[in-house]
Amino acid sequence: MNRSLIVLGTSSLQRSHFQATGKLQANNKPFFGWVLVAKDDSGGALKKPLDYTLVWSSESLKIKQDGNGYIWLPTPPDGYKAIGHVVTNSPDKPSLDKIRCVRSDLTDQCEAHKWTWGPGNTSDANGFNVYSLRPSNRGIQAMGVSVGTFGAQIGGVVSPLSNIACLKNAKSNLSLSWFFVNGALLYKKGEESKPVAIEPTGSNLPQGGSNDGAYWLDLPIDEGAKERVMKGDLGNSQVCVHIKPMLGATFTDIAIWVFYPFNGPAKAKVKLVNVPLGKIGEHVGDWEHVTLRVSNFNGELQRVYFSEHSGGTWVDASELEFQNGNKVVAYASLHGHAFYSKPGLVLQGSGGIGISNDTEKSKLVMDTGVNYSLVSAEYLHEDCMPKEGLHSDPPMS
Numbered sequence: 001m002n003r004s005l006i007v008l009g010t011s012s013l014q015r016s017h018f019q020a021t022g023k024l025q026a027n028n029k030p031f032f033g034w035v036l037v038a039k040d041d042s043g044g045a046l047k048k049p050l051d052y053t054l055v056w057s058s059e060s061l062k063i064k065q066d067g068n069g070y071i072w073l074p075t076p077p078d079g080y081k082a083i084g085h086v087v088t089n090s091p092d093k094p095s096l097d098k099i100r101c102v103r104s105d106l107t108d109q110c111e112a113h114k115w116t117w118g119p120g121n122t123s124d125a126n127g128f129n130v131y132s133l134r135p136s137n138r139g140i141q142a143m144g145v146s147v148g149t150f151g152a153q154i155g156g157v158v159s160p161l162s163n164i165a166c167l168k169n170a171k172s173n174l175s176l177s178w179f180f181v182n183g184a185l186l187y188k189k190g191e192e193s194k195p196v197a198i199e200p201t202g203s204n205l206p207q208g209g210s211n212d213g214a215y216w217l218d219l220p221i222d223e224g225a226k227e228r229v230m231k232g233d234l235g236n237s238q239v240c241v242h243i244k245p246m247l248g249a250t251f252t253d254i255a256i257w258v259f260y261p262f263n264g265p266a267k268a269k270v271k272l273v274n275v276p277l278g279k280i281g282e283h284v285g286d287w288e289h290v291t292l293r294v295s296n297f298n299g300e301l302q303r304v305y306f307s308e309h310s311g312g313t314w315v316d317a318s319e320l321e322f323q324n325g326n327k328v329v330a331y332a333s334l335h336g337h338a339f340y341s342k343p344g345l346v347l348q349g350s351g352g353i354g355i356s357n358d359t360e361k362s363k364l365v366m367d368t369g370v371n372y373s374l375v376s377a378e379y380l381h382e383d384c385m386p387k388e389g390l391h392s393d394p395p396m397s
Contacts, residue, residue: 085149
């Protein structure tokens with residue numbers, strides 16, 4: 001049996017980027033893997049290790065080798081964690097500049113997953129073993145991120161690991177939490193001069209009650225932060241998904257909610273003339289949704305609901321546009337964000353006079369199947385549900 005290893009590292013990096021770990025893989029299967037490279041935009045998120053400890057070397061192995069291998073464990077500074085090991089072909093300690101450790105609050109606990117390699121054919125409880133790693137907490141609401149690294153140790157599995165960590169996704173919901181942590185403010189009637197910053201989870205927002213105008217949200221006071229929040233972050237944005245049975249549980253509705261930080265100004269159309277309406281129509285925070293109705297008998301998509309301001313339209317599946325196989329295409333109107341099944345102008349009015357809803361094909365695209373959060377599916381068994389952060393979706397339009 002071929003028990004040799006492939007070592008994956010970086011040959012060159014931009015000056016602002018640093019390797020955070022190395023990668024090992026047995027060469028008796030197709031090569032697949034990556035090396036984590038990090039950049040510190042905020043300052044203080046990354047630091048050099050203080051030293052290295054030799055975990056294992058192949059010097060004593062009686063097998064054919066292209067050269068000896070050495071696996072090192074970084075010693076992180078206080079308040080930081082090592083994300084992985086360093087592999088070298090020299091008995092000399094690696095340079096302290098070779099990798100970076102990550103600040104502890106940006107890491108999560110990890111555990112050994114599968115045995116990957118060892119001098120023998122299987123895991124050796126008394127010998128050297130290499131394991132793939134994964135986050136210890138992997139539920140729907142868990143924030144641990146697998147970075148493709150490995151754990152190396154003498155002896156059997158010790159999990160969770162105390163000397164290696166995985167990363168934590170600090171921006172798991174870049175629609176709502178992004179809006180909050182980037183400076184959105186909570187105002188209270190009668191105390192307008194004392195707006196309050198909103199917690200990332202929204203935990204300090206008022207609960208219950210009626211829409212009495214006592215509280216409202218607004219943009220940050222700082223002009224730079226205000227501009228950033230108004231534009232949002234489409235590339236990292238996350239939708240909220242509400243799943244519910246409909247029509248006697250013969251169908252399942254998958255409501256996909258999109259949160260827009262800011263609704264832009266409206267534009268009127270009078271026959272052939274477009275009339276900008278200044279700040280009319282502008283407001284902070286805008287929910288819109290597309291709902292997929294799926295048959296519970298055959299799993300086929302039957303209809304799709306496109307929310308449009310105070311109403312919406314059901315469109316049969318046969319009349320929809322699809323891309324990349326079975327992905328339904330929805331067009332969001334300029335500034336107003338109403339959803340439509342086809343591009344073009346939709347006039348909200350009659351007789352050629354009304355509010356203009358303009359849509360067209362664009363490179364600004366959001367694939368809602370890539371980044372979403374299941375916020376409600378209350379009819380499922382409790383073992384299938386998220387343990388934290390469950391809430392009902394906004395009221396249907």
